[in-house]
Amino acid sequence: MMDPRRAAGSTPALVGALRLTITALSASLAILLTAMAVVAGRLARRVVTPAARVADTTVTALDTAAQTITLVRSDDTRLPGRYGLFTTGTEPYLKLGTVLSEGERTVTRKLLTHIPHSGRVGADAAFSGWYYDRPEQLQLPFTPELIGAPLGPSPAWLFPAAEPSSRWVIQIHGRGTTRAEALRAVPVFRDLGYTSLLVSYRNDGEAPRSRQGTYTLGATEWRDIDAAISFARRRGARRIVLMGWSMGGAIALQAALSSAHREHIDGIVLDSPAIDWADVLRHQAGLRRLPRPLVGLALGALGASWAGPMRGGGAAIPFDRLDVVRRSAELRHPMLILHSDDDGFVPSDASHALAMARPDLVELEVFTEARHTKLWNYDPERWTRAIRRWVTERGLDSDPAEDS
Template sequence: MNIRQHFRLQNLPRTLAVAFAAYLAAIFLGALVGAEVLLRSKSRWIKGTFMVVGRRGENVVLPPLPESLSRDVLGVVPLNPVRGHALVGPVERRSPYVERPVLEERGVIQSGWIAWVSSFVYNGTPAQLDVEYENVVVHTDIGDLPAWHIPAESGERDLIVIQIHGHGGQRSQGLRVLKSLQRTGAAQLYVTFRNAFDAPRVGKGYLSLGDVEAEDVLSALEWARDNGYRQAVLMGYSMGGNIALSALRPGFTPHPIPVRGVVLDSPALEWRDILRRQARRGGLPQVVAKPVGRMIEKIVTRRSGQNFSSVDQLAAAPRFDVPILLFHSPSDKTVPFWQAKALAGARPDLVELHAVEGARHIRCWNIDPERYEAALEAFIQRVKA
């Protein structure tokens, strides 16, 4: 044995100890960051990219960036939103710039304008769709929740669709289906749940992943009853889907008005699995991602008292008793598609699953709006009394 080998053997225990300490530190730091994001995530800005927009006839011209190159239908909103708004379709040209056709337009989008471009399409209020609406508040024990109320075009107060945004999201997530829901004859209520942006903060501002937020859905149903509505459909996006299903549990029933059905878009149904997958998606190797996921669960439970079993909607599947329309994509990297398949498999008598190939998280509508809206409208017509 030479001197170098002897030196290495002597220092092996120290090297292993340092490596193990680094491993533990990576788990702990990753878990702290993950827990903070899970508990408090909210933003005043809707996800999108600011770009200089060009115009070529009935097409818009955009720089070749990930958002402009995506398969999604996109929204283009100038910095001064009163100047216009456009929906643009599939990519027709990719190099040296991206060219996409204008599908709908309010005002005229002009060359040289800086615009917000996003697959969330809308970043404002229903006014972006030239739809009249009311700013209302939903009264709760923790304060008033801001909401948009869009009455049915007929003026009839029968069915109302209550829109529930996702984790870190805002009401405008649901505006993509506003016109579709109008065609069903239903009214709409877009509610902001507690501890989200622009809503009352409760305690330390921790989210409960669908558990306590379900009380806000109950308050929205009370608002609907007090304003003359007779039945409701709940529509939730991502965590909003978990909130909608949590509102079906026995502690919240019977409801102030009957809930005839639930529409879910990319719903978060089992959070423990999502935590592990998000840790892996963040670049952590599998050997670190699994313990990080478990550590996040422990930290969140210790800080907020979160009961992950109470928001496990796959375990709760046997108790559901209303029809469920479910949109999800095998390409979703935020909430795994297997959860949607598991729910549909557990309750084939209630769940109508639409698998949307190639869609990102909460972007099922963007891949094929006509197909999405046809399924949505048919479901609403089927479930309303």
Template sequence: MTADALPLRRWPRRVGYGLAFGAAGLAVLLPSGTAGAGLFFATQVLTPARWYPLVVRSVVDSEVELTRTEDTERSMPLGLAWRGGHAVLGDVVRVERNTVVRRVTSVVRGSLRAGLRAYTSGSVFEGDPQSVHGLPFTSVFVPGELGHYPAWVLPGSDTWVIGVHGRGASRVEALRVLPTLAATGVTTMVISYRNDLGAPASPDSYYHLGATEWQDLVAACAYARSAGARRIVLYGWSMGGAVVLNALRNEAVPDVAGLILDCPVVDWTATLRMQAAQRRLPGALTWSAIRLVEQRIGVRLADLDFSSFRPAVPTLVFLDGDDRVVDPAPTRSFAQGAGARLVETTGGGHVRSWNVDAGRYERELTGFLSALG
């Protein structure tokens, strides 16, 4: 499961359609039934829970046998996490009827053994810049609206790249690209925001889908400027892209020289409708869930639609055509309208373009930053 993914639990068809169509004769039943289904979906959106859908069937030497899923069949680098442990998966060795055998590149923490329940992660790595890549960094705390937010700072020039991870993820999402960023000579700051582990919680403990988190990014940018940043490049993964776009649209971050987005949430309504359709939720239940999300965060999702927003800075967008977490169509429209450089891969899924073709990803990233001067 990717960082921003909702667990794919389909609403029972007989229940969903009973609620939707039964309203014609028993109108009083629809609000309560719809609210129940909508509440379940809305809660998944705003309070991500960690699920462990995979079973480790066996471990022999450097190979692990896992539950066969769309994700475990992807022959690309992935992380494998379980309670108390983390490993890095390499190539697919073979695919059986119900299982997949993959190479284990390394076991970073814990003991990988049969019987464990686990999940896959496109972030691949676990740890910090020094432990994973040998990159020197400083742990800092950024003062913000709700308290102090932990961040990593990797030293470099007075151009600062500020990375913003996705919903339910963490700073480790940036570990894949830190060596490339360091090689360009920029300073890199990877931030956290409200409701992250180790960061202050919002008053309601809900993610606000970028509607409030952008204020924590603004605080990080202010910190960067106080530490010597003269130009800032914003880099957002998934919901981090919505955070970045919201800050830019609010003109809250001066001195922005460039924008990098990886599978950003450009249109929350389109994304939630796509995810609801994958769970076979009837239209009435989807409508209810979206209204509940809006009620809980106090913002209309239409106000978090960036499809027609045109950033006044050079923009690089990564996208995987097989993204089933965030609707890719609004991102393509955004990139075209904004005159952005769009780099699209296939076969990876959400925020997995690096995993599909790390060489291409890193060349595009390096070239974009070099062109900024």
């Protein structure tokens, strides 16, 4: 049996050891929580900070004699169809044609931009669905315009209809891109008798910068589209379709829900849209294998007004207001959604959910293998046919005056 005096003597030592252990654990927990908060803050800032285009593939070979280029194989670079490639060297942008050969690690594609024998291309490159990167490449009449948006004049391109028409489509590009992304859509709408207005919006690198210089994922950018609708109305538009790409889809939806001019919107076309941002960000975090608690912290930092310093300033992101599936009862405009089930960036789940919630308004054209905002590139005939059919079936292929 233990001597009571020895037991009593050991109690202070035991208590002291426990205190040291608790202190060490508390310090470790505090360090862990601080580290998680820092990483969550960085993730939050990354979401709302306009970013320069980053390389996502590598050029491994260039054959100027055969006019071919070889890239590291990926789900994007191996896609059939026509694409673009942002590069460095003598050619800042290249048009790419069909896949000529595919190996275990590389893909060789036909060059549609001629590179002279003396040309060179850097190794780092960014694969793109743009295809056209300048309006002149469409070989259609256009004029540069300035739209009086709330933060100041915002540049736009105006492609007039072939014949006088009061039908307009306003094209809204996605996150981290510019209005050149939407050049692909000009021909199909021109054939339908539409004037195309390709707009810029705050913090996209072309339009004026907000005081914080950060995105709100559609929560404030829609005001610049509201100004574009006013511009179109002053120029004679009586039938207006909004078309949004990726984050541009979120902006188009917010304009349709919030704009003072929403009664002048006749329809919405969305390509690979962000309909529920919380779902999009969780999906992207999952692709990066980020822990769920960290993702929750980042979403909290984005959505809470008190967490401005964590996200680098800027307004809180109103995720509930941006969740259009939740707000589907408020929708009033017919809508065509074009989305690939293996988008790879913005999951198509919310597009399916919105189509199920509002089958009276929403039609979903589902692609596979086409990836994010590359549906036109992957299957231009089907993409064009879907838009043409939707516009025609809803009677949007005629001027309002012709309907009376």
